[in-house]
Amino acid sequence: MRRWARTAALTLVVTAAAGGTVAGAVVWFGWYDVTATSPHTTPVHHLLDTALTRAVKTRSAGIEAPDLADAERIRNGSRLYRAHCVQCHGGPGVAPEPYALGMNPAPAALVATARMRTAAEVFWITRQGIKMTGMPAWQYRLTDDEIWDVVAFLRVLPALSAEDYRRDGAGLPPEAPRRTAQPAARVGDARAGRDALQQYLCVTCHAIPGVPGAWNYVGPALGQMGEQPYIAGVLPNTPENMARWLRSPGSFKPGTAMPDLGVSEQDAKDIAAFLRTLPDGP
Ligand code: HEC
Ligand code: HEC
Known part of the structure; x- marks a missing residue:
């Protein structure tokens, strides 16, 4: 190797090592400000915003929107918006709930979003959610049609004026239909089941091998679930029974601390298929 090349390589390695050490120190000594009260600096804000916009543009390309002018669609959308979105994003004349006001990043006023982003982009964001912002993925709670x-x-x-928004809501039934009413469309898929474990908060209560973040012991560890003869000591461990347990634990074991999380029939089948593969995993 030439001398200059060696010097350049050495400089790069030393710089990278120094950078790594500084980043490590910031993390280790707790210097990074994680509070929701201190906003990101302007450069970080711009960086994250650009990353989001670019990711959304790239990944939503090719999605075809259905007829969005349909009056029944808009009416149902209005009902769903009131049930699931206004709490964080607010609406004309309606402030978000106190918890949403304390979020960082702050949930956007969707009036502005609807002007800036295409329908396919808004569909994609709503379906997939946005990591580390508090924007939920709605695909587990709403059908694509919804x-x-x-x-x-x-x-x-x-x-819509504040008055229009208020008036339109008056004629709508308050509760939106839940996706849980949807029948299962295919056999259980273990990989889809593993993804669903994050989406129903299973990871916050159980230790599950191979699932990042699932190292909690509020409920029993699930590492041997494929081999365990009973579910919660009350149901023989078959895939059908597992799906039934996941959708309604309280009806098999009244008073159990495991909550009913509104798991859809398909997601319950997928999770049951995943648990069946333990301890080895899919
Ligand atoms: C728990 C609070 C919360 C709920 C509920 C919520 N969102 Fe969000 N949403 C956020 C946050 C936080 C962001 C990220 C900050 C931002 O970019 O607005 C976000 C971002 C978005 C964005 C991207 C905005 C942009 O222009 O960058 C869209 C679109 C969106 N949400 C749509 C929805 C829809 C539709 C619903 C209802 C089905 C919904 N959200 C429900 C908190 C929420
Ligand atoms: C708030 C905490 C909590 C959440 C969230 C939760 N569970 Fe549980 N889970 C428990 C507790 C507590 C038990 C013990 C129930 C009992 O025996 O009464 C349990 C029991 C179970 C069992 C039976 C375990 C055994 O050893 O027989 C399975 C399987 C299970 N949970 C899977 C799940 C899945 C999958 C999810 C997500 C859809 C989930 N749990 C969400 C707390 C939780």
Whole structure:
């Protein structure tokens, strides 16, 4: 190797090592400010915003929107928006709930979003959620058709006055239909089941091998679930029984601390398929 090349390589390695040491120190000594009360600096804010915009553009390319002008769609979207979105994003004349006001990053006013982003982009964000912001992934709670309903409503939202928004809501039934009513469409898929464990908060209560973040002992460890003869000591451990337990633990063991998390039939089948593979995993 030439002398200059060796010097350049050495400089790079030393710089990288120094950078790594500084980053390590910031983490280890707790110098990084993780509080929600201190906003990101302007450069960090711009960086994250650009990363989000680029990711959304790239990944939503090719999604075709259905007819969003359909009146029934907009009406159902309005109902879903009131049930699931206004709490964080607010609406014309409606402030977000106190917990949403304390979020960092702050949930955007979707009136502005609907003007800036295409329908496919809004559909994609709503379906997938945004990591580390508090924006939930709605695909486990709403069908794709329902998400398009919300997108259709967001298209008309910028044109609504506070009075329009209030009046439209008066004629709508308060509770939106839940996705849990959807029947299962295919056999259980272990990999889809592993993803669903994050989405129903299973990871916050159970230790599950191979699942990042699932190292909690509020409930029993699930590492041997494929081989255990009974579920919670009350149900023989078959895939059908597991799906039933996950959807309604209280009806098999009244008073149990495991909550009913509104797991859909398909997601319950997928999770049961995953638990069946333990301890080895899919
Ligand atoms: C628990 C609070 C919360 C709920 C509920 C929520 N969101 Fe969000 N949402 C956020 C946060 C936080 C962000 C990220 C900050 C940002 O970019 O606005 C976000 C971002 C978004 C964005 C991207 C905004 C942009 O222009 O960057 C869209 C679109 C969106 N949400 C749609 C929805 C829809 C539709 C619903 C209802 C089905 C919903 N959100 C429910 C908190 C929430
Ligand atoms: C708030 C905490 C909590 C959440 C969230 C939770 N569980 Fe549980 N889970 C428990 C507790 C507590 C038990 C023990 C129930 C009992 O025996 O009464 C349990 C029991 C179980 C059992 C039976 C374990 C055994 O040893 O027989 C399985 C399987 C299970 N949970 C899976 C899940 C899955 C999958 C999810 C997500 C859909 C989930 N749990 C979400 C707390 C939780």
